[in-house]
Amino acid sequence: MKIVVLGGTGLIGSKVVNLLRAGGHEVVAASPSQGINSITGEGLSEALTGAQVVVDVTNS
Incomplete structure (x- = not known):
């Protein structure tokens, strides 16, 4: 499953990205x-093309 994590390179976002990738998902760590x-x-x-899920952890 393709998942886009907005804020995916931040403190919380990077942990979310790692967990999702460990679960076998295709993950886009979206950030400026x-x-x-x-x-x-x-x-x-x-970035959103083909994504089934978007997780927003910007400003988290």
Whole structure:
């Protein structure tokens, strides 16, 4: 299953990403440092293509 984690490189997000990957999921760790900005929308459409789940841990 493809899962996009907004804030996926932060303190909490990185742990969520690791757990999901360990569970065998295809995970996109979405963050501005990865070229995906949930506020401006930059790279967001591409990241969300084919995703079944979005987890938002921005500002967590």
